[in-house]
Amino acid sequence: MSVNFAHEIDERRPAGTDQVVLQVEGLKVYYATPTGDVRAVDDVTFQIREGEIVGLVGESGCGKTTTAMAILRLVQSPGRIVDGRILVDDVDIARLNERELRQIRWTKISLIPQGAMNSLNPVMRIKDQIGDAIETHEGRQPRQALKERILSLLSTVGLPSRVYKMYPHELSGGMKQRVCIAMAIALNPTLVIADEPTSALDVVVQRVVGETLLDVKNRLGVSMILIGHDMGLMAQLVDRIAVMYAGHLVELADVYSLFREPLHPYTQLLIDSIPSIKERKPLKLTEGITHDLRNPPPGCIFQLRCPHVTDKCRTVVPPLLEVAPSREVACHLYYDA
Amino acid sequence: MAGLTPQYVLRRLGMFLLTIWLGATIIFIIPRLAPGDPVAAMVSRLTAQAGYIENSAEIIAAWRERFGLDGPLWVQYLAYMRNMLTLDMGYSLSSFPSRVDEMIFSALPWTVGLLSVSTILSFLAGNAIGALMGWPRVPRWIRALLPTSLTFTSIPFFMLGILLVYLFAYELRWLPPTGAYGRGLTPGWNWPFIKSVIEHGILPVLSIVVTSMGFWALGMRGMIITNQGEDYMILAEAKGLRPSRIFLRYGVRNSILPQVTALALSLGGIAGGSTLVEYIFAYPGMGYLLYQGIVNTDYTLIQGIVFMLILGTATAVLILDLLLPVLDPRISYER
Amino acid sequence: MSVSTETVTAPAVRTAGLNRWDSPWLNTKFLVGLSMLLAVVLIGVVGPFFWDTTLARVASSPLNLPPAWVETDLPGIGKPTWEHPLGTESNGRDMLAVLIVGTPRSLRVGLIAAGVGMLVGVILGFSAGFMGGWVDNVIRTLSDSVITIPSLAVLIVISAYVRTVSVENMALLLAIFAWPGPTRLLRSQVLSMRERGYVQMARLSGASTFAIMFKEILPNLLPYLASSFTGNVSAAILAATGLEALGLGPTRIPTLGMTIFYALRAAAILRGMWWWWGFPIAALIIIFTSLFLITIGLDEIANPRLRGVKA
Numbered sequence: 001m002s003v004n005f006a007h008e009i010d011e012r013r014p015a016g017t018d019q020v021v022l023q024v025e026g027l028k029v030y031y032a033t034p035t036g037d038v039r040a041v042d043d044v045t046f047q048i049r050e051g052e053i054v055g056l057v058g059e060s061g062c063g064k065t066t067t068a069m070a071i072l073r074l075v076q077s078p079g080r081i082v083d084g085r086i087l088v089d090d091v092d093i094a095r096l097n098e099r100e101l102r103q104i105r106w107t108k109i110s111l112i113p114q115g116a117m118n119s120l121n122p123v124m125r126i127k128d129q130i131g132d133a134i135e136t137h138e139g140r141q142p143r144q145a146l147k148e149r150i151l152s153l154l155s156t157v158g159l160p161s162r163v164y165k166m167y168p169h170e171l172s173g174g175m176k177q178r179v180c181i182a183m184a185i186a187l188n189p190t191l192v193i194a195d196e197p198t199s200a201l202d203v204v205v206q207r208v209v210g211e212t213l214l215d216v217k218n219r220l221g222v223s224m225i226l227i228g229h230d231m232g233l234m235a236q237l238v239d240r241i242a243v244m245y246a247g248h249l250v251e252l253a254d255v256y257s258l259f260r261e262p263l264h265p266y267t268q269l270l271i272d273s274i275p276s277i278k279e280r281k282p283l284k285l286t287e288g289i290t291h292d293l294r295n296p297p298p299g300c301i302f303q304l305r306c307p308h309v310t311d312k313c314r315t316v317v318p319p320l321l322e323v324a325p326s327r328e329v330a331c332h333l334y335y336d337a
Numbered sequence: 338m339a340g341l342t343p344q345y346v347l348r349r350l351g352m353f354l355l356t357i358w359l360g361a362t363i364i365f366i367i368p369r370l371a372p373g374d375p376v377a378a379m380v381s382r383l384t385a386q387a388g389y390i391e392n393s394a395e396i397i398a399a400w401r402e403r404f405g406l407d408g409p410l411w412v413q414y415l416a417y418m419r420n421m422l423t424l425d426m427g428y429s430l431s432s433f434p435s436r437v438d439e440m441i442f443s444a445l446p447w448t449v450g451l452l453s454v455s456t457i458l459s460f461l462a463g464n465a466i467g468a469l470m471g472w473p474r475v476p477r478w479i480r481a482l483l484p485t486s487l488t489f490t491s492i493p494f495f496m497l498g499i500l501l502v503y504l505f506a507y508e509l510r511w512l513p514p515t516g517a518y519g520r521g522l523t524p525g526w527n528w529p530f531i532k533s534v535i536e537h538g539i540l541p542v543l544s545i546v547v548t549s550m551g552f553w554a555l556g557m558r559g560m561i562i563t564n565q566g567e568d569y570m571i572l573a574e575a576k577g578l579r580p581s582r583i584f585l586r587y588g589v590r591n592s593i594l595p596q597v598t599a600l601a602l603s604l605g606g607i608a609g610g611s612t613l614v615e616y617i618f619a620y621p622g623m624g625y626l627l628y629q630g631i632v633n634t635d636y637t638l639i640q641g642i643v644f645m646l647i648l649g650t651a652t653a654v655l656i657l658d659l660l661l662p663v664l665d666p667r668i669s670y671e672r
Numbered sequence: 673m674s675v676s677t678e679t680v681t682a683p684a685v686r687t688a689g690l691n692r693w694d695s696p697w698l699n700t701k702f703l704v705g706l707s708m709l710l711a712v713v714l715i716g717v718v719g720p721f722f723w724d725t726t727l728a729r730v731a732s733s734p735l736n737l738p739p740a741w742v743e744t745d746l747p748g749i750g751k752p753t754w755e756h757p758l759g760t761e762s763n764g765r766d767m768l769a770v771l772i773v774g775t776p777r778s779l780r781v782g783l784i785a786a787g788v789g790m791l792v793g794v795i796l797g798f799s800a801g802f803m804g805g806w807v808d809n810v811i812r813t814l815s816d817s818v819i820t821i822p823s824l825a826v827l828i829v830i831s832a833y834v835r836t837v838s839v840e841n842m843a844l845l846l847a848i849f850a851w852p853g854p855t856r857l858l859r860s861q862v863l864s865m866r867e868r869g870y871v872q873m874a875r876l877s878g879a880s881t882f883a884i885m886f887k888e889i890l891p892n893l894l895p896y897l898a899s900s901f902t903g904n905v906s907a908a909i910l911a912a913t914g915l916e917a918l919g920l921g922p923t924r925i926p927t928l929g930m931t932i933f934y935a936l937r938a939a940a941i942l943r944g945m946w947w948w949w950g951f952p953i954a955a956l957i958i959i960f961t962s963l964f965l966i967t968i969g970l971d972e973i974a975n976p977r978l979r980g981v982k983a
Contacts, residue, residue: 072575076566106576113572355817359818368829496957499949604820612824639832643826647821647826651820
């Protein structure tokens with residue numbers, strides 16, 4: 001296996017304490033369709049520790065974004081959370097009433113949205129959009145104090161102070177994305193969910209936004225879920241990686257081990273398809289999810305594409321188990337009999 | 338950066354002039370495309386009746402002078418355009434010594450009042466109803482009630498006017514059927530007069546508001562619903578903002594702008610429709626004056642009023658267009 | 673009507689009651705409106721076989737009779753009779769005959785005017801959207817200008833000069849103001865459509881502009897076009913009725929608007945003769961409401977999101 005990013009990963013300090021800030025247990029999110037429920041997220045369990053960044057990767061439609069939206073309870077109709085617990089500081093978000101939910105949003109968990117281009121209200125100034133998040137949760141603020149706070153947030157993400165009075169359409173894509181980052185950290189939340197924060201940007205801007213994220217994380221010590229399929233960005237930023245396939249979590253490991261020795265056949269495929277400058281090779285990851293999400297096959301979710309498929313895979317669902325220290329995988333190949 | 342750029346203002350001003358020119362030209366050309374020149378026919382008819390009509394010689398002279406009847410069509414057109422642009426509408430044919438512009442200016446305040454009050458009320462009420470219809474948080478029973486307010490949408494203003502007159506003026510006798518104020522009252526800032534103006538205004542205003550607010554409601558409902566899928570609405574919810582704030586600052590605020598554009602586009606229709614309302618209620622505005630012009634075949638009066646309606650609507654549209662960039666920071670970029 | 677299902681069904685918002693055969697054309701408002709309209713058309717088509725339409729002429733019937741089921745002691749009003757079930761007016765016309773003769777005429781004016789306006793609008797809108805540049809600029813500026821002219825007022829001037837108009841000429845006059853709506857609609861739709869994937873693909877694979885217009889774009893626009901058309905029919909009937917109610921329509925034939933004009937001129941409201949103006953208005957309200965329901969039904973068919981929230 002080629003480990004393109006090993007030099008970057010090795011310098012990483014071991015991040016995170018043992019304090020768990022988010023615990024997701026048995027989360028199921030289904031979308032109603034005319035021909036049955038699509039199981040977008042099916043029995044997903046993981047936890048985020050204080051101060052760590054966990055990357056959530058997988059191909060389009062695998063349920064990454066749905067998982068993130070479920071944590072904020074923002075799954076849009078016709079989707080719904082069918083089952084599971086989402087614990088933040090021992091509070092189950094899945095069971096809060098609307099008022100309690102509003103109080104938790106942004107103070108405990110904030111979001112850096114996928115489409116920064118359209119995520120800012122086009123007719124409100126930047127200051128008002130950051131300001132309304134602050135004032136909603138902390139009450140009316142003295143004008144001058146609020147202004148200084150917003151300006152310092154903007155400078156944290158490397159934006160000039162003139163952005164304060166501007167409208168979204170006057171900003172570039174990268175600037176809008178950094179406004180969203182500034183907004184996400186405005187209330188010092190416990191957890192920031194960054195949903196493909198760089199996917200809509202060009203390569204140079206991607207790098208700048210990536211550095212901004214890393215800088216913010218190092219300074220504030222905030223925990224973060226970083227969703228994306230850019231393995232390069234993941235290698236730079238995250239401490240642990242969770243790999244999703246067709247609504248299931250198939251592997252969860254620290255980033256170093258995962259890149260050096262991916263266990264799940266799907267993860268192997270994913271890592272193998274990272275383009276390398278050094279060698280030319282055929283792209284292996286070509287097909288998407290092959291089965292019908294309304295009607296998954298019995299047994300392992302990956303059986304139809306797995307090169308190592310056995311009879312057991314076709315009947316028994318492999319659970320996500322810890323096979324080595326801080327290495328969890330859902331694959332029959334690695335379980336000790 | 339945002340707001341009124343010189344190009345935007347120039348373009349809008351150009352549209353303003355173009356609209357007026359187009360309207361005036363249509364009024365001039367189309368009647369002349371018809372077989373037989375109606376103006377010439379009118380003059381010869383007047384000439385034949387010269388002995389029987391008072392002031393007929395002056396009227397005929399006025400006609401010849403106004404329309405340059407002896408010159409070719411383009412000379413007539415130039416004379417006509419010059420007269421219109423200088424607001425020189427000439428003499429009324431039916432009540433000869435009075436000038437058309439004097440007659441129009443005494444009717445103008447009533448029309449402006451009726452139109453602005455009813456348009457603003459209808460716009461506000463319609464958008465409020467539409468916004469509530471489109472907002473999923475509104476209680477079910479309210480949302481079930483709202484569409485009943487749209488029952489009379491799509492019916493011409495004046496038809497509802499007839500129904501209202503019959504119901505409230507003839508059957509119930511609650512409100513006066515016609516006119517703008519009671520007989521024997523002195524116009525001015527005195528309470529009996531103001532009260533009478535309000536009483537006389539209720540039915541005409543209602544017939545416009547009730548029939549037109551449905552269009553605003555439907556448009557607003559569509560905008561609000563379409564808006565709900567936008568990313569910024571989801572982020573606003575993620576921010577934990579109060580539903581009322583999301584509704585007003587994120588939902589309604591973004592949906593109202595296309596509605597203002599739609600308002601500018603529909604002013605012409607509203608102005609046209611209200612002429613009929615004035616006719617039904619014998620409301621002494623320009624629509625009623627127009628009806629009298631038709632009854633008396635007073636072409637100068639008709640032409641003058643319609644030109645003023647075109648001018649007035651175009652001015653209102655221009656004002657709205659110049660207001661839009663102030664309301665919407667994006668506008669000068671998009672157009 | 674199998675067109676455009678793929679654009680329409682995609683993001684269905686409803687969660688219940690969906691199935692494979694749930695065609696978007698089975699829209700309640702659309703169907704109710706359509707049946708109302710068909711009922712009106714039926715009266716116009718079948719009516720003459722059951723009722724003597726010559727009774728719509730002046731002085732063909734006794735004057736001032738109320739509808740057959742109304743006993744009234746109003747001055748000057750005769751005794752009700754089933755000879756004239758909807759009553760008669762002061763010129764001696766039978767109201768039922770007037771309705772049977774007048775209703776189809778109103779519809780016809782609307783259909784012709786909207787048809788011509790739609791044709792012009794489709795051509796101009798497509799040209800503007802596809803050619804862009806100065807063509808687009810000229811067409812857009814013209815349609816934006818014409819749309820703000822108070823059309824009814826201009827039509828009043830024209831018909832005041834040209835006193836004798838036929839139904840067809842009236843329709844053509846109305847069409848002068850019926851094209852900017854469809855033009856604007858088509859222009860904006862074409863502009864957004866031409867950026868979509870399948871149109872780009874057709875272009876890359878060498879299809880001609882003309883072929884793209886008619887094979888790829890037009891079918892997807894059908895619901896929009898239809899909704900704009902019915903909206904225009906309604907607007908044209910409104911204008912025609914308005915002119916007639918001012919006494920400016922075709923004078924020989926009793927149209928619904930003309931009947932309202934005579935009723936108003938004879939002060940029928942204040943004489944209590946509600947049937948004189950009430951029946952024509954009722955007929956027009958049915959026409960307008962049916963067209964309105966069809967229009968918003970078609971809007972919902974064209975834009976599935978609007979179906980999400982039940983109104």
